[in-house]
Every structure is written in C-alpha cells, then in structure tokens.
Amino acid sequence: MSKRRNIEIMDTTLRDGEQTNNVSFSASEKLTIAKLLLEELHVDRIEIASTRVSEGEFNAVKGITEWASEAGFIDKIEVLSFVDKGLSIDWMIKTGAKVQNLLTKGSLNHLTHQLKKTPEQHFKAIAESIRIALENGIDTNVYLEDWSNGMRNSPDYVFRFLDFLAKQPIKRLLLPDTLGVLTPSESYEFIKKVKDRYPDMHVDFHAHNDYDLGVANVLEAIRAGADGLHLTINGMGERAGNAPLASAVAVVNDFVPEVRIGVKEKSLYKVSKLVETFSGFRIPENKPVLGDNVFTQTAGIHADGDSKNNLYFNDLMPERFGRKRQYALGKTSGKANIQKNLQELGLYLSDEDISKVTKRIIELGDKKEVVTKEDLPYIISDVLDSNTLEEKVVVESYVLTHSKGLRPSTTVSVKIDGVSIQENAQGDGQFDAFMNTLKKIYKDKGKELPILTDYAVRIPPGSNSDALCETVITWKLEDKSFKTRGLDSDQTVSAIVATQKMLNII
Numbered sequence: 001m002s003k004r005r006n007i008e009i010m011d012t013t014l015r016d017g018e019q020t021n022n023v024s025f026s027a028s029e030k031l032t033i034a035k036l037l038l039e040e041l042h043v044d045r046i047e048i049a050s051t052r053v054s055e056g057e058f059n060a061v062k063g064i065t066e067w068a069s070e071a072g073f074i075d076k077i078e079v080l081s082f083v084d085k086g087l088s089i090d091w092m093i094k095t096g097a098k099v100q101n102l103l104t105k106g107s108l109n110h111l112t113h114q115l116k117k118t119p120e121q122h123f124k125a126i127a128e129s130i131r132i133a134l135e136n137g138i139d140t141n142v143y144l145e146d147w148s149n150g151m152r153n154s155p156d157y158v159f160r161f162l163d164f165l166a167k168q169p170i171k172r173l174l175l176p177d178t179l180g181v182l183t184p185s186e187s188y189e190f191i192k193k194v195k196d197r198y199p200d201m202h203v204d205f206h207a208h209n210d211y212d213l214g215v216a217n218v219l220e221a222i223r224a225g226a227d228g229l230h231l232t233i234n235g236m237g238e239r240a241g242n243a244p245l246a247s248a249v250a251v252v253n254d255f256v257p258e259v260r261i262g263v264k265e266k267s268l269y270k271v272s273k274l275v276e277t278f279s280g281f282r283i284p285e286n287k288p289v290l291g292d293n294v295f296t297q298t299a300g301i302h303a304d305g306d307s308k309n310n311l312y313f314n315d316l317m318p319e320r321f322g323r324k325r326q327y328a329l330g331k332t333s334g335k336a337n338i339q340k341n342l343q344e345l346g347l348y349l350s351d352e353d354i355s356k357v358t359k360r361i362i363e364l365g366d367k368k369e370v371v372t373k374e375d376l377p378y379i380i381s382d383v384l385d386s387n388t389l390e391e392k393v394v395v396e397s398y399v400l401t402h403s404k405g406l407r408p409s410t411t412v413s414v415k416i417d418g419v420s421i422q423e424n425a426q427g428d429g430q431f432d433a434f435m436n437t438l439k440k441i442y443k444d445k446g447k448e449l450p451i452l453t454d455y456a457v458r459i460p461p462g463s464n465s466d467a468l469c470e471t472v473i474t475w476k477l478e479d480k481s482f483k484t485r486g487l488d489s490d491q492t493v494s495a496i497v498a499t500q501k502m503l504n505i506i
Contacts, residue, residue, distance in 0.1 A: 100139070144175055218243050414438070
C-alpha cells in the first residue's frame with residue numbers, strides 16, 4: 001500500500017477571515033481563537049494578521065507570539081508582509097513573529113497597473129525582502145496575488161516569476177485565487193502545471209468562494225498535487241468569503257483517500273460556534289457540516305428509513321463533528337419522526353395515541369413551521385386530555401381587537417348542540433372580552449359559567465418567542481374545582497382552546 005501524502009492546513013481566519021465586512025477581533029479574541037486552532041483543531045499553521053496595520057494589531061500579534069513561543073508553536077504563526085524595503089520585517093521583529101507571507105504580484109495586469117513596475121524591478125525588490133528576512137531569522141513564504149488570472153492571461157510572466165522564486169531561499173509558494181474566479185478544471189490544470197515544473201517546491205492553494213466553487217476547487221487542487229490549503233472558519237473572508245475549513249476537511253477526508261490531514265473533525269463545530277459568537281458572522285442554518293439544519297431530518301419518510309437500516313444516512317455522520325442527528329416535528333412529520341423524538345425523551349405511546357399526536361403536530365406545523373422536541377410533552381398532554389371529551393360545544397370563530405385608548409372587544413360565534421350563536425362584548429383585555437362574550441351567550445341560555453380562579457401560561461424550556469404556549473386554567477363551579485389546558489403558538493388562542501374544553505365539561 002502506498003504511503004499517504006500529508007496535506008498542510010493553514011487557517012487564515014484571523015487575517016483573511018477578518019476582512020469579512022464588519023468583523024474585527026479584539027486582541028484577546030485573536031489569542032483565544034489562535035489557541036483553539038492550534039491546540040484544539042490541530043491545524044498546521046495559522047495566519048494571524050497583516051504587518052503595519054495598527055497598534056491594536058501589533059499588540060494582538062505580540063500576545064500570540066509570546067504564547068506561541070512558550071507553547072512551541074512559533075514556527076506555525078504567520079503574518080502577511082509587504083515588499084517595502086524591510087519595514088514589514090522591522091514590524092515583525094518587534095512583535096516576535098518568525099514567518100512572513102510576502103505579498104507579491106502574481107499577474108502581469110496587477111504588476112503593470114498597480115505597481116507600475118517591470119518584472120525585473122519587482123523581482124529585485126522581492127529578493128531584497130527575502131534577504132532581509134533571512135538575516136533576521138525570519139522564514140519566507142511568497143503569495144502570488146491574482147495568480148489565477150495570471151495563469152489565465154499572462155502565464156509567461158507567472159512562470160518567469162516562479163523560475164526566479166525557485167532559486168530563492170523560500171519555504172512555500174502560496175497560490176491564491178484572489179478573486180474567486182477559477183473553475184474546478186482550471187484549478188486542477190494550473191496547480192498541476194506548477195507542480196510538474198517545480199516538483200520540489202511546496203505549493204499552497206488559497207481559494208475564494210465568489211462562484212461558490214471554493215470547496216470544489218480545493219478538491220481539484222489536492223488531486224493536482226497541492227501540498228497545502230488555506231481555509232477559514234465558517235468560510236469567513238472578503239466578498240463571498242474563503243473556502244470553509246469544515247467543508248473542505250470533510251471533502252478531503254471522504255473523497256481523497258491518498259492524502260492525510262491532521263485537523264480534528266470532532267472539534268470543528270465547537271470552534272466554529274465560538275468564532276461565530278466573537279465575529280457576529282452567523283452560520284447559515286443550511287451550511288454544510290455546521291448549520292443548525294444539516295443533521296435534521298424533517299420528512300417522515302426519512303425518519304422511517306433511518307429506522308430501517310439507516311437508509312437516509314451518508315458518510316457525513318454528525319458524531320464525526322461533535323453533533324447529533326435530530327428529527328424535526330412539523331407539518332411534514334410522520335409517525336417515525338414522533339417515535340424518534342419519543343425515544344430520546346424516554347416516552348412510550350400506543351400506535352393510536354401516536355397517530356393522534358402526529359395529527360396534532362401537523363395541524364400546529366401549519367401555524368408554526370417547526371415544533372421542537374421540548375414541545376412534545378405539552379402536545380401529548382393536550383392530545384390525551386382532549387381524548388376524554390366529546391365536543392358538543394365548538395368555538396367556531398372569533399375576532400379579537402386591541403387598540404390603544406379603546407377597550408378590547410371580541411365577537412364570537414359558538415356552536416352548541418349544532419346551533420350557532422353569535423355575540424360580542426368588551427373587556428379589560430382580549431381574553432376578558434372573550435369570556436364576557438361567552439357569559440352573555442350562556443346567560444341567554446339560562447346558564448352560568450364557572451369562575452376562573454387561576455390562569456398559568458408556560459412555554460417549553462429553552463424556547464423562543466415563537467414557542468408553543470400551554471395555558472392551564474383552573475375553574476370553580478359550585479363546590480368543585482377542575483383544570484383545563486390549551487396549546488397553541490398564540491397565547492390567547494391557547495387560552496381559548498382551554499376554555500372550549502371547560503365549556504364541554506360543564
């Protein structure tokens with residue numbers, strides 16, 4: 001069996017990822033993320049800043065290099081530097097950084113129109129920057145900015161540049177798709193041309209995601225022989241961002257068996273959520289590997305298939321990433337979804353009761369898109385409680401009004417023993433107005449309603465403002481007290497449901 005090739009992972013969340021619009025990490029946040037990336041995730045290297053940006057950036061780099069020196073990681077800390085006659089090197093010396101990622105021009109277009117220099121002038125200045133770094137004990141990697149367009153439009157310049165760099169004392173070539181324009185076939189073709197011509201040079205590929213091809217391009221670059229990848233947590237980065245670390249790691253591990261990467265998959269979710277918190281850059285719910293929904297089965301047929309030899313599983317098992325599979329409850333739920341959630345809660349129901357609970361969840365799902373596992377005991381209680389009642393009284397329809405400066409009013413239509421009765425009334429609140437309306441209806445029928453003695457509303461623990469509400473009302477009729485409960489995503493409606501049950505009991 002042939003030996004697997006090691007691929008280096010360089011995380012640039014703290015440098016390129018921080019170029020995400022409206023994102024800026026504090027020095028302490030940068031240090032925390034740096035520690036997690038190296039100690040928890042086990043990435044090979046991290047790029048943490050650009051030189052000469054600000055005093056805050058200087059202090060952040062200094063804090064990270066002091067920790068890294070003590071922890072034995074100083075050679076894994078990299079800083080973006082510039083061809084600036086040694087000014088970047090002076091900055092790095094003061095911070096304690098030992099590896100520069102020197103930014104140069106990888107396309108003739110950039111060189112001509114931005115630097116307004118000839119290739120010879122650029123190469124000479126680069127050689128000087130590399131020499132100054134070497135004299136000060138700083139290793140050099142070289143970025144070829146806009147390399148992808150250089151390979152498309154000025155390949156002669158690119159290879160002339162690479163011929164020059166092949167003779168320089170550098171550690172790595174860093175080849176970025178700066179504008180995210182490459183297709184997967186071009187990524188393979190261009191990397192392969194470089195590796196075929198310079199087989200002994202270490203080549204990193206740096207993908208951007210403007211066409212949503214970042215991970216696909218990473219895959220093809222590895223197949224073409226790339227030695228390293230530049231990635232960011234949650235795909236952070238300028239414009240559409242960089243190739244995301246979690247997705248790239250999963251793809252390489254599953255589809256390129258001839259290579260090996262050292263990133264610890266089980267820590268990806270934890271680190272990603274922390275970076276989400278620090279940055280305020282939210283992870284989309286459907287983002288592969290990391291999104292809230294990606295390990296959630298919604299369709300009942302899928303949950304049923306999972307119970308029958310895991311028919312809807314793939315190799316992206318949630319446990320790989322420190323996560324769990326979930327089964328959503330909503331209008332597309334089936335019995336299998338309910339059973340999966342009941343198992344997790346340690347609850348067991350008859351097939352008949354499961355059918356009734358499923359029907360109720362589908363009804364609620366039409367109002368509230370997702371019913372949570374925490375809602376389930378409330379729904380079961382509501383359904384089983386309703387089973388005992390024969391509905392002779394039905395609240396057919398109602399209009400609840402609440403306007404500033406005016407008393408709330410309600411118009412209600414109630415069907416009693418098949419006869420519809422409509423009435424309206426005002427009250428101190430919407431539910432009070434609803435009860436006053438019922439009192440008028442029942443007074444006309446010569447009956448009195450029970451007295452409301454307690455009214456309690458609760459939502460499942462950990463729910464949001466759109467949670468299901470359970471309203472439990474205690475009634476007193478003559479010398480007897482009894483309770484009814486209602487469940488709905490609207491608090492007032494849940495109280496009305498509880499009241500309808502009371503009307504049927506009396």
